[in-house]
Amino acid sequence: MNKILITADRVITGPADQVIDDGAVLVDAGMITAVGTAAELDPSVDASASRLRCPGATVMPGLIDCHVHLAFDAGPDPISEVAQADPGELAAAMAGRAEQMLDAGVTTVRDLGDRDALAVRLRTSIESGTAAGPRILSATAPLTSRGGHCGFLGGEVTTDDDIRAQIARNAAAGADLIKVMASGGALTPSGPRMWESQFTPAQLRLIVEEAARHGLGVAAHAHGTDAIAHCVEAGVRTVEHCSWRTADSTVYDPEITRRMVENDIAVCRCVSGNWPLFLEKLGPERADAMVEVIRNMREAGVRFIAGTDAGVPGAGFGDYVGMLEFFASLGFKHTEILDMATTNSARAMGLTDTGALAPGLRADLIVVDGDPLTELDALRRIQHVFAAGRPTTN
Ligand SMILES: [Zn+2]
CATH class of the missing domain: 3.20.20.140 (Metal-dependent hydrolases)
Known part of the structure; x- marks a missing residue:
């Protein structure tokens, strides 16, 4: 699995009041390896990594x-x-x-x-x-x-x-x-x-x-x-x-x-x-x-x-x-x-490796169109799903 940098208008890292505007999540070999602002992460990640840019979207835990x-x-x-x-x-x-x-x-x-x-x-x-x-x-x-x-x-x-x-x-x-x-x-x-x-x-x-x-x-x-x-x-x-x-x-x-x-x-x-x-x-x-x-x-x-x-x-x-x-x-x-x-x-459920976005956790995450913090219906507009880093695109 390739390294992939996902950027979006916001990243909810979890708990849900923890939000990074213009955020980014780096996924490598099924794991999350970095979370931060796009401005921080984008220049530091090598050019060979794929980029998934999601304007208007939110990245959050699966x-x-x-x-x-x-x-x-x-x-x-x-x-x-x-x-x-x-x-x-x-x-x-x-x-x-x-x-x-x-x-x-x-x-x-x-x-x-x-x-x-x-x-x-x-x-x-x-x-x-x-x-x-x-x-x-x-x-x-x-x-x-x-x-x-x-x-x-x-x-x-x-x-x-x-x-x-x-x-x-x-x-x-x-x-x-x-x-x-x-x-x-x-x-x-x-x-x-x-x-x-x-x-x-x-x-x-x-x-x-x-x-x-x-x-x-x-x-x-x-x-x-x-x-x-x-x-x-x-x-x-x-x-x-x-x-x-x-x-x-x-x-x-x-x-x-x-x-x-x-x-x-x-x-x-x-x-x-x-x-x-x-x-x-x-x-x-x-x-x-x-x-x-x-x-x-x-x-x-x-x-x-x-x-x-x-x-x-x-x-x-x-x-x-x-x-x-x-x-x-x-x-x-x-x-x-x-x-x-x-x-x-x-x-x-006693799971310490999922349910939030942080380095070292499984890359279980979703990208949705809009902001589920203001509109739950955004969760129906799934753009991408990553389960243990494996992508599914709707
Ligand atoms: Zn039942």
Whole structure:
């Protein structure tokens, strides 16, 4: 890979309030080797390096989606789709979805549940350059109760020994983290209801301990208020959804939230780009309650990370920006939103080599037309994507 100097009207180095006007980024062999003003860098970089001049554009860290399911097709019935798919066809479909995300500027994804460790295989193909796509962190099969949420992916457990064995299997298959379905979910109507806990507090503690023994963190799917409390107590690294549901209402607990903030447990409040339709289906009362708990968590200082749940019904792989616009509609500042999409997500996933632009980090970056600090829609006008320094031009 050749040395390439990218110059643009502005470079957001990350966090998003760090901006260099008329900036430049030097990429060499997949890494960022210098960041500064174009006036500084241009004369110092030898003439043999290629120059990518992007007037009117912004260079910023590549986007991160902390919650996707590459194995799901975003259609009305992903469960039968995944269960019946031929492994070869499913792997090809997953590669296509990964490429679609890369084209949309997403350079890192965390896959939170697939079948037969297919995302790990795709991760390897992307790392070696035989497939184009974002860097993948894979949870492989999520741990769930017998007959529980997403049990069809192969991670059903009952006893403590089952838990240890499943975590060992996932680790051996190459998992980057462990996912646990701490509560039921809407996708599995035959399992526990979405507010019902699927594991005891002791089992959740065992899952976190056992994952740590394999060097892995835990992401916990938790809709129910009890499940959220137990996950925070157990020390999971991220809480997915975090919707504070009980059987008949929404019950937010400021004390649990305080502990979440204290222990730097991030919240991935997944929404798809289709959120206006989703809120309409929820009805005004529940939609207001959902929005209110997000505002409460924000006021309490919760670290939010970005996730689309791409692959579940209605959540496509190409509309990452739609998800960010949901947070803008709630009054989040653009700097907060861009941090959610980059630096905060990298940190919550334990990645220290991406999510910002600085010498020594992976060259995961995007060039967009316009300024996303004033207009999020600029993120839809992707001009170039570099994933580990490999360029894709739209
Ligand atoms: Zn999910």
